[in-house]
Amino acid sequence: MNLKSTIPCIPIEGSISWADWLKGRRARRESSQLVAPGVIRRKTSSSDRRLKKLFNGERGLPFTPTEKL
Amino acid sequence: MDAQKIRDALTDITAEQDPTLKSAKLASLCSALWLEHGVELVVVGGSAIEILTEGAYASGDLDMCHTTAATLSVAQRNKIMALLGAKGGPRNWQVAGMYLDLLGWAESFARTPFRRVEAPYGRILVMKPEDLLVERVFVSFYTGENKTARDCAKILTAVALRKEIEMDWNEVRRLANLPAYRNLSQCAKLVKKVADELKINNPLHPD
Numbered sequence: 001m002n003l004k005s006t007i008p009c010i011p012i013e014g015s016i017s018w019a020d021w022l023k024g025r026r027a028r029r030e031s032s033q034l035v036a037p038g039v040i041r042r043k044t045s046s047s048d049r050r051l052k053k054l055f056n057g058e059r060g061l062p063f064t065p066t067e068k069l
Numbered sequence: 070m071d072a073q074k075i076r077d078a079l080t081d082i083t084a085e086q087d088p089t090l091k092s093a094k095l096a097s098l099c100s101a102l103w104l105e106h107g108v109e110l111v112v113v114g115g116s117a118i119e120i121l122t123e124g125a126y127a128s129g130d131l132d133m134c135h136t137t138a139a140t141l142s143v144a145q146r147n148k149i150m151a152l153l154g155a156k157g158g159p160r161n162w163q164v165a166g167m168y169l170d171l172l173g174w175a176e177s178f179a180r181t182p183f184r185r186v187e188a189p190y191g192r193i194l195v196m197k198p199e200d201l202l203v204e205r206v207f208v209s210f211y212t213g214e215n216k217t218a219r220d221c222a223k224i225l226t227a228v229a230l231r232k233e234i235e236m237d238w239n240e241v242r243r244l245a246n247l248p249a250y251r252n253l254s255q256c257a258k259l260v261k262k263v264a265d266e267l268k269i270n271n272p273l274h275p276d
Contacts, residue, residue, distance in 0.1 A: 010121060010234040015185035015192065024233055025089075025123050031227040032124035035263050036220035039125040050168065051129050060129030060167075061088040069123065 026069040039063060070101055070190075075152055078190050082165040089119050092131045093188055095165055096120075099133065101191025102149050109136040111175050111183050111194040115221075118205075120186065120195050121234050124224035126217075130168035134175035136183070136194065146171070178203075178244050181237050198225055198236050203244040206256045219259070226263040230272070238272040 007027040008020035016024075041059060045051075051059045078098045085091040092112075100110045110133045112120060119127035141149070143159040150169075155162035160171045175196065177183075183194040202225045209218035229236035241260075245253035257273045264271040 007233060009232055010184050010186070010195075012181055012184070012235045012237060015187050017187050018189055021093075021120075021186050021188075027231070028121075028228050028233045029123035029125070031231045031233055032122045032224035035223040035227045035266060036124060040217060040220045040224075041126055041128055042217050045128065047128065047130055047168070050163075054163070054166070054168070055129050058129075060127065061086060061091065063089075063125045064087045 026066060029066045029069055033066065070105065072152075074190075075102075079153060079165055081189075085166075088127065088129065089123065091165070091167060092116050092127065093120055093186065093193060094190065095131055095167060095169065096133060096193045097186075097188030097190040098153070099169065100193055102152065103135075103141070104191065106141055106145060106149065108139065108141055109194065110134065110171075111136050111196060113172065113175055113196045117196040118201055118221050118225065120193070121184065121198055121201070122224040122228045124221070126221060126224070130170055132170050132172055134172050136175055138174050140174075178247055178249065179237075179240050180243075181240050184234070198229060198234055199240045199244055201225055202229075202236070202241055203250055203252065203256060206245075206259055207250050207252050210252070210255055222259055223263050226260050227267060230260075230264055230267055230269045236272075242273060 008024045010016050082094045096112045103110050113134050114132040115127040116131045147158045150158055150162050153164050155164035157163055162169045177197060177200050179197040179199040181197050181199055186193045202222055205218045205222040209215045228234050245256040260273045261271045
C-alpha cells in the first residue's frame with residue numbers, strides 16, 4: 001500500500017481545502033526535517049527589536065512539535 | 070464581511086498559539102478584506118515558505134504583497150486595518166498578536182499560478198514555489214554562503230520531491246536560466262543533493 005498517496009498535495013492548478021492543508025502539515029514538516037532538522041528560523045534580522053518586544057525575547061511564537069501537528 | 074464575523078475571526082487569530090496557523094489565518098482575513106476593495110494579496114517570503122513546507126523557518130511577521138501594480142490608498146489601507154484594531158501603518162501593522170508587512174507589488178518570474186489555500190476567512194494566495202526555490206538558491210550563494218537560505222531551498226525541494234507540493238520542474242529550470250538568476254547549475258546541484266538524500270529520482274537531471 002502506498003501511504004504517501006493519502007497525503008494531500010498543494011496543487012499547481014486549483015486550490016487545496018483548509019482541511020487537506022491541515023492534514024498535510026505533519027508530512028510536510030517530516031519531509032522538511034529530513035533535510036534541515038530543527039528550527040531553522042533566522043537568529044537575527046532587521047525586525048529583531050519589534051519581534052523580541054512582542055514575543056518575549058524571541059523572534060516569533062514557538063513552533064508546534066511535529067508529533068502534535 | 071460583517072463586523073461580527075471580523076470580531077470572531079480576530080478573537081480566533083489572537084488566541085492562536087501555533088505560529089503557522091496564526092499567520093495563515095491572518096493572511097486569510099486580510100486577503101478577504103482587501104479583496105472586498107478590489108486588491109488581491111499574496112503571502113510571500115518566509116511566511117509563504119512556511120505555509121508550503123512547515124519547515125520551522127518563519128518569524129513572527131507575515132509578509133504580503135499585492136498581485137497587481139494597483140493597490141489601495143494609504144487612507145483606504147488604514148481604514149481596513151483599523152477594522153482589525155491594527156496599530157501602525159501604512160505598510161506595517163501590529164495586529165492580532167503578530168506583525169503584518171505589506172511589501173508592495175509581488176515580484177514573480179514563474180508562469181505557474183500562485184498556490185491557493187481555502188483558509189477559514191477567505192482564500193490565501195501563496196507565492197509560487199518555483200520562484201521561491203530559485204530565489205533562495207540565488208540568495209544562498211549571492212554574498213557568500215547563507216545556510217538559512219540554503220536550508221529553505223532544501224525544504225522546498227524535499228516537500229516537492231515527496232509530492233506534498235506540486236512543483237513545475239521545467240519552470241524551475243527556465244527561471245534558473247533567466248538573466249536575473251543564471252543559477253541553474255547551483256539549483257541542479259542542490260536538488261540532486263536532496264534527491265540523493267531522500268533516494269528519489271532527480272527531476273532536474275540533465276538527461
